Amino acid sequence: MNKIYNVGIIGGGVSGVVIALELAKYGVENILFEQENSVVNGPPFCHLHAGGNLYPDISEEQCRILMKQSIEMARLFPQSIDERPTFISIPKTEKYAVEDIESRLDMLVSYYKELIEEDPENQILGAPEQYYKIYKQADLDAIKDSPTVKRPQTADEWMSNAIKIVDYNKLKTPVILVQEYGWNLFRLAAQAQLALNASESCTLKTNTFVTDIKDVRDLNLDHNWEICTKDQVYKVNYLVNSSGFKTGTFDESLHLNSERLIEFKAAYVSKWHPIPGLIPELIFHGERGTPHGMAQLTPYCDEYYQIHGMTEDITLFENGLVQSKADTVQPEFNAGIKQKLERHWDTAEVKNRTENAIAFVGKFIPSFCSATVGGPPMYGAQQISGDDPSLRVGEVQFPSKSYARSEIIKASSALTVANQIINNMEEEGIISKLSNHTNNNVLLDRISTQDINILSEQLAVERGYPGALSKLVIEKD
Ligand SMILES: Cc1cc2nc3c(=O)[nH]c(=O)nc-3n(C[C@H](O)[C@H](O)[C@H](O)COP(=O)(O)OP(=O)(O)OC[C@H]3O[C@@H](n4cnc5c(N)ncnc54)[C@H](O)[C@@H]3O)c2cc1C
Helix, strand or coil, X not given: CCXXXXXXXXXXXXXXXXXXXXXXXXXXXXXXXXXXXXXXXXXXXXXXXXXXCCCCCCCHHHHHXXXXXXXXXXXXXXXXXXXXXXXXXXXXXXXXXXXXXXXXXXXXXXXXXXXXXXXXXXXXXXXXXXXXXXXXXXXXXXXXXXXXXXXXXXXXXXXXXXXXXXXXXXXXXXXXXXXXXXXXXXXXXXXXHHHHHHCCCEEEECCCCEEEEEECHHHCCCCCEEEEXXXXXEEEEEEEEXXXXXXXXXXXXXXXXXXXXXXXXXXXXXXXXXXXXXXXXXXXXXXXXXXXXXXXXXXCCCCEEEEEXXXXXXXXXXXXXXECCCCCCCCCCCHHHHHHHCCCCCXXXXXXXXXXXXXXXXXCCHHHHHCEEEEEEEEEEEEEECCCCCCCCCEEEEEECCEEXXXXXXXXXXXXXXXXXXXXXXXXXXXXXXXXXXXXXXXXXXXXXXHHHHHHHHHHHHCCCCHHHHCCCCCCC
């Protein structure tokens, strides 16, 4: 093959597709390789971390970054954002203090105001004054008997629906309602795939596994890298490694040293008939990795609910977190986890773990104990660069000339990383300086809601999940 692409991108997860679409928007020719038959097919996501409120232990700086990046991604993919709030609580048994969360929320409100001052279109989480609301015991008692609201509009309506099912005697008060929304991965995948297919500047190669990379920078050729697949070699000037938890594989073949952790996790799909009204996402904080780890209940359409429980018999796994070693930069999971990653889950384990998850949430929502298994788990492995497993904001590295390695931890970091890569390409002269930098992407904007509805449902079903998981609880106007 004689054609030379400006950029070759390995991995069509959220990071790879955003990089490809941002380059394509500026007319930069690129080629994107994804081993699966559709994009954004790796680890799941369901929560837009617009403030980091699911992580009481992270720094304020990480909370601010998560908020900024989440707003940017929500503006890029509005059709995948489910605008329902999140209920945050701390069980009486847990070490966290509500006061600490409150002071962090005040900091986030000020920061959100600053972001809106910079650009009014950043106001995607509602009015800053309503970013969060605190409910003391007396407030809860006062609203608990109000009628159930089918489609809540106000914070009080969301909260009164929530506390109809939550046993709040088990929780410290106050409890909090915050504007952290849901994030639908099937809808994001559909919008990205449709935009990539329509783009003239990106060649999307699905079902294409990259077997090797060759560094030809010193050979005085008219390209820098060769990307090898089973039957072809593709020439590119700039290489982006966005292969998710596999990024170390390519560092190894390029003899580059790097440190990383990779972690396998799963969430569970359940079916449940709660009250006849919508509920927020429900969070019960607890120390990760202990039997009291956080419980998270995420509402989807048609009475489907997704559950995370940050304990080893639910979301986390024994030996599920592994680290690179001095001589192997790509960490390896054990055979049992590898088997799960290849979609070979034991039926009994799915039932067992989903039932554990249901019982775990049932401690705080007694009626949830009647929930049943609603589909296969949503699972995957994610990467964390360095050696700090509590890091929540990932980044991009430029380990050598014309090579970028994306290592995002949360899906929200994808646009920041894409912009950093574009800046690096400008600095290296791979592309000429762009005078029209913008965070809007016309290729994504052109995709219709109807097309997203159709493809996202198709993707959910094709991947073995109920089609309802592709719909938003709060439909767009
Ligand atoms: C259970 C769970 C829940 C999560 N929940 C959230 C959440 O609520 N919110 C949030 O923001 N984040 C969440 N995350 C994190 C989020 O899923 C990741 O941050 C994100 O998916 C990482 O995207 P990525 O593009 O870097 O990697 P990936 O999505 O892993 O993409 C990498 C792609 O590269 C492809 N690939 C790898 N090797 C090759 C090769 N050799 N050839 C061709 N293709 C290759 C893979 O098939 C894959 O599609 C969650 C993660 C897990 C595990």
